[in-house]
Amino acid sequence: MTKELSGQEIAAINRLLTETYGIEGEISALPGEHDLNFRVRTNDGSAFLLKLHAAGAPEELDMQLAVLEHLALAAQALPISRALPDRSGALLSPVDFKGERLARLLTWLPGETWAHASNRSAVGDETLGALLGTLDRALTGFDHPGAKRVYGWDVARADMHLDHVGLIDDEEKRNTVRAILDHFVSAVLPRLAACPRQIIHNDANDYNVLLDAEGRVSGLLDFGDMVETFRVIEIAVASAYALIGAEDAVGTMARLAGAYHDVNPLTETEVELIFDLVRTRYAVSISTAAKQIRENPENTYLLVSQEDVWSELQRIERENRAIAVARLRDACGFAPIPKAARIVRWLERNAHGFSGIIRPTVLKPKAAVFDFSAGGPAANDWATLDKVEAEARIEARIRAEGADFGLGLYGEDRAVYKGDAYSTTVASQRRTVHLGVDIFAPAGEPVHAPFAGKVAFYHDDAVAHGFGPTVLIEHATDSGDVFWTLYGHLSRESAEKLAIGRSIAKGEAFATLGGRHENGGWVPHLHFQIITDHLGLEGRIHGVGVRDQWQVWREVSPDPSVVLGLSVPASVIVARDKEFLVRERHRRIGRSLSIAYGAAPLKIVGGEGAYLIDEEGTRWLDMVNNVCHVGHCHPRVVKAAETQIARLNTNSRYLHDSLVEYSRRLTALFPDPLNVCFFVNSGSEANDLAIRLARAYTGNRDIITVDHAYHGHLTSLIDVSPYKFAGKGGEGRPAHVRVAEMPDLYRGRYRYGDADAGAKYAQDVKCQLEALAAEGRKPALFFSEGILGTGGQLVLPEGYLNEAYAHVRAAGGLCLADEVQVGFGRVGSHMWAHETQGVIPDIVTTGKPIGNGHPMAAVVTTEAIAAAFANGMEYFNTFGGNPVSAEIGLAVLDVIRDERLVHHCAVVGKRLMNGARRLAERHPIIGDVRGHGLFNGIELVRDQETLEPAAGELDFVIAEMKRKHRILLSSEGPHHNVLKIKPPAPFSAEDCDYFLNALDEVLARVPMG
Known part of the structure; x- marks a missing residue:
């Protein structure tokens, strides 16, 4: 709390400011424990x-001056205050205000203090962690005698506070603090x-951290608590304040620690200590408050956060420490349970020798599989069922399947039926995901x-939930890692005979399944689970986990499929939110793989025609996906893939009718002499092979390419793609x-009219050929698209x-x-874009739309040319032209033909361009x-005369078309100012009009400049 200043105090401060710094103004008091702010x-x-x-501690004040000078050089971008000199040039000035003091004037940092901000969110945790990580990295080499003090607010000196515990009045609080210390x-x-x-800031509290309007950390104040101590304490102190009022306390710590680790990597030991250090900071x-309040009962600032501190300490004391540590490890990129991977590898290596759990003589029983999540394979809406109705369906399903037993899957949602027993008051911590496999079999x-072990734990859940006993059998791997297998819903009579410590042999029938009364009223079943860490819960270990x-x-309880060895799936993929998927992509796939709409990515789970469908069922008009040429998930293409993959898929060394038929159908779309096919898996592979063909035929190596072109991601193709080799x-x-x-009729040397x-631009191709000839070299190949995609x-x-x-061929090269x-009719007037130029190439490469999303x-x-390539070196492609790809390719050609998609592209494409040109009459930002057909570009410019590219404005258009109208678009061109339009071919007239109306609305409010 801050005390309101009197008029006399304000006047005194302004005199001080005028005399010392030459300024005066409106004065507001700020909180402070030791200083007046x-x-x-x-x-x-x-x-x-x-x-x-206050007078005293000159070394500590000098340290605060020195650290700001250090950071001004070592981390100029950090949002921290900078010290300002007084009239004499000094950074520390003696003044008289309520006694002798030393004054410092600092730049003001904008933002709202964390304590008063109403927009606190996960982004605040993450940006605070990143800021502190950057700060501590910059402080690594900083040293100062003032930081070597013995300081009560250094968590590493928490043992000093054991003497103060007796001053805490409340018995529960006193006992808790003593236990923590x-x-x-x-x-x-x-x-x-x-x-x-190292030296750390040590006080990122909710009054020292500033947030901007978006909830991001925009500043860090007050270096008065700096101390040389253990680096990880920085995170613990910040977490202790950041989690106050947060829904998920451990999640807050994890976000902050993970962001810190990203810029300033932590050790595993540091990460594992964060949870305990946060508890210690609270203690x-x-x-400290108990001691200081006894000494100074009128200092109400000491009480500002004590109520929150005790409340939060009680909350994190209820957390399972083992899970908290595992979550922190995961947030920093370490395995949550270090031994889990070793245990799973041991199970995989030894699975061939395991015994069956139910009916071990039946190695691969037929099984009915049940998915408890709504809309799953069982097509039952379990969210509407009570137990009686749900179990009746299970029994009926087993009978209908004629199965040996039924399965409840690992990873399925188990807390969706009525009477959810696993819910908590915190939504993000509800345990809903099944951690084992249920095997439905008779009582x-x-x-x-399945393998040898000993009885470790026994728990009877009859009172709480009406379930029968659970038994955990302990095992050990060859390297000594201990783990457990769990067996739930056993008959009480059989389980009670199992003494703790009793050895269990591989294949031994050690218990029997309980009846309905021992299964919570459900159909009798065994819940089987692998446990790598029982989290201190022993026999009470959870059978369901938290989705978030x-x-x-999944590391506490890995997929038990490895033990069961069934011929049917026993697990499902657990769907995760977008934030997690982005994190995992960056961690496991590589940050160079871009994500569309990175600031607000989409999680797409389905597609239909010209639309993509996200996880919430929202339909997005897809205007950039020319890959799914005949429409997302076209049923005819899907059926062709399903039918053939169920029959055969193998390499092209074997004879197969589909491959020959597809080659006949594909080459029939080209004029003579283009009548030989090579099948590969991607456009990049196709272009790479084309270079090899050209070099084999011509004996030359040099390539002519068009500026800003992109032809693929292989090394050979980056070499011929100026878009890549001349870019970042x-x-x-x-x-x-x-x-x-680049032959650009809009902004190039030669323009419309x-x-x-055409001949003038082609002259530059001749110039390149002449330059080669001057060096005694000839071209192998000239690369060009029929319409320049990345060119705009x-x-x-x-x-x-x-x-x-003509120039290239005269010089001895191929085209x-x-x-x-x-390709494949997108241009509307022809099947291939090069046909619009009236030419016959020597080589044509196809990809993307050829398989409607299938890699071919x-x-x-x-x-x-093909004959010249057959020079004794065998060409083989394992997957190129496999039977499934051939059948999919045939289906795509059938759909293009039968649905008249070439004509459709021509008609709708004309409608789209005519509509866009009408928009250009109203919106001068449209330059071209x-x-x-349906391969179009709309170029935006800020000035029709200078043609200044409107790249920022296009970013706005794309973002708003997505946000407000659910239309997906992208940019293209050397200046990133061309709206790229290439939707699936079924893009309809209605879709076209919707797009044009939406674009009209968005262009009307584009902020220019």
């Missing part, structure tokens, strides 16, 4: 922080000794041990590549390819048409509308 607002709108330090001395402090030490706060069925923490719980991270043009001028533009959806000038091809983006591609060339 004031905000100063001057008449010109500037703001400052004035700190008046004792644990710190005996268990935490010895492990801290191995952790890194230190409570004991009295013998239960066998699934990556931790690129290594520049390779010596064997020549780059021809120039009848000779550019339609080639009339005659360009005709002239360019390639890259149809990976634009093809190279089509002449017999002569171009394309063929």
Whole structure:
């Protein structure tokens, strides 16, 4: 709490400011434990922080000055205050205000204190962690005598507070604090000794942390509590304040620690101590407050957060420490349960020798599989069922299947039926995901041990939930890792005979299944579970875990399928939220794999026609996915894949009708002499193979490519893709590549209205060829698309390819048409984009739309070129042209033909471009509308004369079309100012009109500049 200033005090402070710094203004008091702190607002709108330090501790004050000077050089971007000199140039000024003090004037940091902000969220935790990680990394080399003090607010000195525990009035609070401090001395402090030490801020409390309007941390105040101590204490102190009022206390710690670790990596020991150090910080706060209040009962600032501290300490004392540590480990990229992976590997290595659990003589029983989640394979809405109705369905299903037994799956949602027994008051901590497998079998069925062990724990759940006994059998791997197998819902009569410590042999029938009365009223079944860590719960270990923490719980209880060895699936993939998926992609897949709409990514779970469907059922009009050319999940294509993969899938060395038929159908779409196919798996593979074909035929190595082109991600294709090699991270043009001028009729050298533009642009191809000839070299291949995609959806000038091809062929090279983006009728007037130029290439590469999303591609060339490639080195592609791919390719061709999609692209494409040109009359930001069929570009400019690219404005358009209208679009072109349009071909006239109306609405409110 802060005391309101009197008029006399305000006047005294302003005199001080005028005499010392030459400023005056509006004064507001701020909280402070040791110092007097004031905000100063001057008449010109500037703001400052004035700190008046009590006399004494000169080393500590000098340290605060020194650290700001250090950080001004070592971490200039950190949002911290900067010290300002007084009139004499000094950073510390003696003044008289309520006694002798030392004044410091600091720059003011904008933002709301964490304590008063109404927009606290996960992003605040993450940005605070990142800020502190950056700060501590910058402080690694900083040293100062003032930081070497013995300081009561250094959590590493928590043992000093044991003497103060007796001053705590409340008995429960006193006992809790004493237990925490004792644990710190005996268990935490010895492990801290191995952790890194340095100077830390040590006081990222809710009054020292500032948030901006978006809830991101925008500033850190007050370096008065700095101390040289163990680095990890920085995170513990910040977490102790950040989790106050947060729904998920451990989740808050984990977010903060994970973000810190991303910029300043922690050790495993540090991570494992965070939870205990947060508890210790609370204990230190409570004991310190008890001491200080006894000494100074009028200092109400001491009581500001004590109520919250005790409330939060009670809350985290209820947390399971083992799970908390596992979650913190996971947040920092460490395995949640370190031994879990070793245990699973042991199970996998030895699975061939396991005995069956139910009816061990039946190795692969037929089984009915049950999914308790709504809309799952069982097609039962369990959320509407009570137990009686649900178990009746289970019994009926087993009878109908004629099964040996039924299964309840690992990973399915188990807390959706009426009477949810696993809910908590905190939604993010509800235990709902099944951690074992349920094996439905008759009561009295013998239960066998899959491998040897000993009885470790016994628990009878009859009173709480009406379930029969649970038994845990302990096992050990060859390397000594201990784990357990759990058997739930056993008959009480059989389980009670099992003495703790009794040895159980592999295959031994050690118990029997209980009846309904021992299964909570359910159909009799065994709950089988693997346990790598019983979390101190022993026989009371949970049978369901928390969905939001699934990556931790799946290590506590791994998939038991490895033990069961069934011929049917016994587990399902647990769906996760977008934030988790982004984190895991970055951690396990690589950050270079981009995510569409990175600031607000989509989790897509379905598709239909021209629409994608997210996890909430929202339909998004897809205007960028030319891969699913005939429409997302086209039933005819899906059926072809299902039918063939159920019959055969093998490599192309075997004879198969589908492969030959597809090659016949595909080459029939090209004129002679393009009548030979090579099948591969992607457009990149196709273009790479095309280079090999050209080099084999011509004996030359050099390539001519068009500026800003992209032809694939293989090394050979990055070399011929200026979009990549001349861009960020690129290594520049390779010596064997020549780059021809991009034929851009809108902003290039030769523009719309120039009848000779095609020939003029092609002249630059000739120039590149002449440059090669001057070096005694000849071209192998000229690369070009029929419409330039990454170039900005550019339609080639009339005659360009005709002239360019002529130059290349005269120089001894071949000509390639890259149809990976634009082929299969998308241009509307023709099947292939190069046909709009009236040319016949030597090689054509196809991909993307060829398989409607299935990974396949093809190279089509002449017999002569194919013959030159058959030089004794065998060509083979394991998956290219496999029977499934061939059948899918045939289905795509059938759909294009039978649904008249080429004509459809022409009609709807014309409607779209005409509509866009009408919009251009009302919105001068539209500079150009171009394309063929449904491969279009709308270029945005800030000025029609200068053609200044409107890249930022296009970003706004794309974001708003997604946010408000659920339309997915993307940008293209060298200046990233071209709206790229290439939807699935079934994109309808109604879809087109919806898009045009939405674009009209968004363009009307584009912020220019």
